[in-house]
Amino acid sequence: MFRITNKMMADKVMYDLNANIRKLDVLYEKLSTGKELNRPSDNPIDVTRSLQYRTTISNTDQYMKNMDTAISWMNFTDSALNDIDKILIRVKELAVRGATESNSEQSRYAIGEEIKALADEALNVANSSYAGRFIFGGYKTVKDPREPYETPFDPQTYNYEGDNGKMEIEIDKSVKIVYNFTGREVFVRGDKTLFQDLKELGDAMQGTSHLNTEQIEEKIEEVDDWIDHILKYRAMVGARVNRLERAKERMRDLNINNQKLLSEREDLDLPKTVSNLKTQESVYQAALSAAARVLQPTLLDFLR
């Protein structure tokens, strides 16, 4: 016969109460942290997934940040090119006006001055910086005493002092995009810079002897070419911004999706847990009252 002793009953009660308390403890922990996963052994597979999602999310967050930087940089580039465009159109107007023979020498001189001033203004735009970095200097984004180097375009000679550096950022795993245009690409054609051309135009206007119409006509054509050239680059900037905006949109969707997947793995299913807790609590209550009943009586309680 299998004897049941008092110690066995007490042990069993303690063991069962302990098991109940442990289950309650797990539920309390989940509720207090709000997390389904609190340590690797809670669910090794889900924990690994959750770590992977976290890494992917961190990655995509950074890619989006990179894209934001590139987009604002390019927007700034676009507005600089827009300024250049306006300057060129103004230059062309002046040049056309100055080219008519009816203009006096003085007024042509004044037009020439204005054109040269506009050349300087264009140079200033080309030397402008965004967030402390020259946008058209290639890798030479800041003043550098080592070279030495002051600005992308020399204000005296109008020569390009920058380099051909292409700034690349990563916008997805091993997908890189160039987001800068160098001064050489945008403002140098042949062996002359835009500013040199404009200055020459201004000089031609102020030609001392007689009006060299042919030379001016030639220069005006060059201005037209410059307008086309700048437009081409504005179109390229626009296309690249669009591409980045789309990529960012896609990245954001991906991110939201990953956040959701992460949350499904990691975050607590509150209704389920609370209802489990309630069940477990009543199981525990029942176990306690059973324990009270089991541990109480012995034969002694019934002997007089």
Added chain:
Amino acid sequence: MANILGALEVAKRALQAQQLAQEVTGHNIANANTEGYSKQEAVMVTTRPYANPTFQSRTTPGQVGTGVKISTIRRFRDDFLDLEIRKEKSDLGAWNAKHKLYGELEVVFAEPQDTGFNEVLNEFWNSWQELSVNPENFAIRSQLKEQAITLTTAINQINQNLRDIRLDINEEIKVKVDEINSIAEQIKDLNDQIAKVELSGDKANDYRDKRDLLLDKLSEIVNIDYNEMDNGMVYVRVGGRTLVSGMFLHKLEARHSNYDAQMVEVYWENTHDKPLLTTGELKGLLESRDDIVPHYQRMLDDFSKTLIDEVNKIHRQGYGMADSILSPPPGRDFFEGDSASNIKVNDDIIFDPNLIAASKSGRAGDGRIALEIAQLQNTLFDIGTKRNITFSQYYQGMVADLGVEAQRGKRMAENQDMLVKKLENYRESFSGVSLDEETSNMLRYQHAYNAAARFMTTIDEMLAKLIEDTGRVGR
């Protein structure tokens, strides 16, 4: 003819026997909650009867009983169950040690968490991305420096924690060896006492209970086999070699290891032989200290080494903000060290973050080196024994391994515990004290004692009748 004085003797024996049985009952009740106690029973047998010769026949009406005596005080104990329990307890000890260890390791590798190592690593790579976008920005260089220090400190910290766990286990091993020796000593002493008691034919029940309890405890710490010798002493072996043989004792010893001065190895005292441990808590502890924790240390070392090498390999090709453009790259290391314990950021870089070589051409706005380093995050490497794996995947795999092992350790410890509990329950069913049973025995013996006393009174009255009232006819 019956012997009336013999009847008095019967009554006396009955009184004595019931009283002794009652004492045993009292002893049982008193020890109802004593660990290792086995229920005892006073075994009553009839005393030797005698033949009663009569006129008609020499032998009829037959043998006459002479009462009762307690032949022995029996201990309820099942040796086979003990054997079974001790075998399972050894495994329980081993799993408990590992379960505890994995609990500690899970604190070291606390994942998933917003502040866990996984995130620190992500932040580190992101800082390189940031630098690739703003290579000339001092604030971002400083931020990268800080993130890199956070990363190396985290690695150093994990490594230190693992080392500390090993040292803690080492202390525990010393304590366990002492415990084994102390138990062995006590078993030896009990062997002596039991043999002396049992020489006279008595059963040394309480001493045996004590010794059995010690064997239970010993079996949890080491794998033992044992057998009882004819004189009642036990012969206990660990891995086939004698620990206690009757009155002889061969102790174990925790001696400093030749490989690692801070660690101890377990030997048989004054020998160069190690005990052959197959299971038990001590084995679990040694395995934890020498295999499990070092496994994670090694993985972390391999991780650190590859990280240092790969980052430096690219970093050496770059220029810092102040490096001469005309000369070749200065070949500066970003990290120093070659393992998890000594990985750190180059001191020069900590002092001046402008020395971080982000630039491939030397120009300030060139972040190509920084980008190449950032891209290491998604590059596949051979790290340690793992092939074609990214740094994150390597770490995540490590955490997954730990999770699986911890889960297994917990499950095995729980299952083993349940098995031992079940077997102990069987033993308790056989050996344990039931208060109901003892109470009812108490009443039985009390009633028998009362009746025997009444019987004695009756005989006494009969004798009085014979002595005082007989032979007075006609007075």
